[in-house]
Amino acid sequence: MTRGYHDIGGKEAGTIPMVELPWLHWEKQVEAVRNLLGDGTRRMLSLDEMRRGFESFGEDKYKALSFYRRRLEAMIDILVEKDVICREELENEIASVRARWETGYKT
């Protein structure tokens, strides 16, 4: 039977750590961006497309990333696949935002 590496329900997992994790601001932003990309006016990326994205990362990458990091990376993959953005465009934008962030808040 086919079983994805993400499909772990029922597998031995040891003791479950019962700790409340903080919901970080950037993680909320990832969800906000996903909601905007999938809403009725845009429909650029569906929840199921994003899930296909991280379910095709390969097991090592999937396990190395956190929940929201997976979602973020999968969204980028799908947007590139659909020609909504290209990698170069994204990297340039990241560099320009980083530069603004590093200098912008110093008075």
Place this chain on the structure above:
Amino acid sequence: MKPRFDTGDKVMVLELGKSGHIRVPFYVRGHVGTVIHRCGVFLNPEDLAVGNVAGPVVPLYRVGFWMNQLWPDYDGNALDMLYVEIYDHWLAMVDKSAVAA
């Protein structure tokens, strides 16, 4: 697509061997459950996962499985059930006389 199953029907979860994004957890495949509720019809997530939003819509069912049938070492209440929502094409009717309730 008209719903093939109704509340109370015994259904077997198929192993369709599909790759790509599917919503049926491994641990219920091959198991027999009972249709608890007809949820309506929805676009198939397997289509949505590859950007196909044209349909068709597929009936979705809430299917109940006995916990002690899913997990041989289950030591909770014998009447505990697990509900999973499953699309029509993943299910097959089970002859009611052939399966113990």
